[in-house]
Amino acid sequence: MSTFRLRLSRLLLVTAASALMAGQASAASTKIVYGNVTEMTLSQVPMVAAKRLGYFAEEGLDVELMGFKGTGTLMPQMLAKRVDIGYPNPDTLILSRAPGKEKLPIKYFYNATRSSGWEFAVLDDSPLKSLKDLNGKTVGVGAMTFGNVPITKAAFKDLGVNATMVPVGVGSAAFLALTSKRIDVLNLFDAQHATLEAEGTKIRRLPQLPRYEALFSNGFVAHEDMIRDKPEVLAGFGRAIAKATVFCEANREACVKLFWKEYPNTKPSGDEAKVLADGVKIFSARFDKMLSFPTGKPRQWGSFDQKVWLDFAEALHEGGQLEPKTVDVENCYTNALVPKFSDFDAAKIVAQAKAFKD
Known part of the structure; x- marks a missing residue:
């Protein structure tokens, strides 16, 4: 066999082996x-x-x-x-x-x-200042299956608030529900409210009860x-x-x-x-x-x-x-x-x- 053919044969063997090893690694x-x-x-x-x-x-x-x-x-x-x-x-x-x-x-x-990543957001010109003000109001949540719903209910019971919770989804549908004032407050997670702000809507976050905010x-x-x-x-x-x-x-x-x-x-x-x-x-x-790690500790x-x-x-x-x-x-x-x-x-x-x- 010529030197060229010998080198080509070796190259093909190495290439085939490499492909086989890659396939095995992927598998x-x-x-x-x-x-x-x-x-x-x-x-x-x-x-x-x-x-x-x-x-x-x-x-x-x-x-x-x-x-x-x-x-x-x-x-x-x-x-x-x-x-x-x-x-x-x-x-x-x-x-x-x-x-x-x-x-x-x-x-x-x-x-x-x-x-806690959950927040209560209202339009900047809303008269609502605290969670207690939500008595009789409508609160928009992503869905009734969202994980924040039980804690939101717990907070309302803690404060004696009787509010109506309605599913509004996330993203543009939820934002429209708030800006059109179909709901009084939006109870979604932090990144959603930050997105609404980035789109130009001025909002305020109502203070959470400390015991729930720390969860x-x-x-x-x-x-x-x-x-x-x-x-x-x-x-x-x-x-x-x-x-x-x-x-x-x-x-x-x-x-x-x-x-x-x-x-x-x-x-x-x-x-x-x-x-x-x-x-x-x-x-x-x-x-x-x-x-959010304890300060001063690894x-x-x-x-x-x-x-x-x-x-x-x-x-x-x-x-x-x-x-x-x-x-x-x-x-x-x-x-x-x-x-x-x-x-x-x-x-x-x-x-x-x-x-x-x-």
């Missing part, structure tokens, strides 16, 4: 279906960043991102194991632990939004079977999210751009500089709550504080949503994987973020 990756409680919005920037920056792939994960209409529609999919990891509010899980209720075999494994919001949950059988998959997922959170803190603009690359139809038109500045503002409305990504769970249960009880006053909140979450979430070089991620070119 070896674990497919994960992630369910958000709304359509994917800028509040989900770290999730998209983890995907586009390759952090999920580094953990051997192939993550599909899906949106649902509230916790009430997400949970059945998780119970059927069609969705592997979800991002709901905790109240539904706590309520399922009450005596006589069917215990949902779902558990939190990562605390993502570490303080954590969404976190990552999985079926108890998955936590038992595939802890390394969940550890890798959480570590990828922690990396993305560090990256986005160091370069928020880059992360917003990454989101728009994944979901180009969500990027508004207009002046690029203003669009980006507004995008960062909307993203930061939720993202800052992901960084960050423990994904960690839960048992006291906050007890406070959550007590708030639901006093609001008339939960009976009795205490339930087994320890059964709602696990901190077992927390040490693995922080098992990466944060300084390296920061350097990557600062040097990142889109």
Whole structure:
């Protein structure tokens, strides 16, 4: 055989072997279906960043991102194991632990939004100044299945407020309901209200009761079977999210751009500089709550504080949503994987973020 043919033969063998190895690597990756409680919005920037920056792939994960209409529609999919990891509010899980209720075999494994992401927004010229003023008023919520509804009911009961809650969706439909004064107040999450402001509508946020404002919001949950059988998959997922959170803190603009690359139809038109500045503002409305760690202490990504769970249960009880006053909140979450979430070089991620070119 000639030297040329010998080299060509070797090259073809190497190419075929490389292709085979790539195919095996792809086949070896674990497919994960992630369910958000709304359509994917800028509040989900770290999730998209983890995907586009390759952090999920580094953990051997192939993550599909899906949106649902509230916790009430997400949970059945998780119970059927069609969705592997979800991002709901905790109240539904706590309520399922009450005596006589069917215990949902779902558990939190990562605390993502570490303080409340829910707000009450009114038009800037509204006469309403506090939650007590909502007596007899109409409150717009995304859907009656949204995870904030039980806590909102609890807050109203706490204050003796009798208000009517109506579903208005999210985005433009919800914004129109407020601006047309079909509703008196909009009870959605932070990023939605920041979006409304970015579109030019002046709004005010009514002060929350301190006990409810301090409650954590969404976190990552999985079926108890998955936590038992595939802890390394969940550890890798959480570590990828922690990396993305560090990256986005160091370069928020880059992360917003990454989101728009994944979901180009969500990027508004207009002046690029203003669009980006507004995008960062909307993203930061939720993202800052992901960084609500105790001051002066090392960050423990994904960690839960048992006291906050007890406070959550007590708030639901006093609001008339939960009976009795205490339930087994320890059964709602696990901190077992927390040490693995922080098992990466944060300084390296920061350097990557600062040097990142889109």
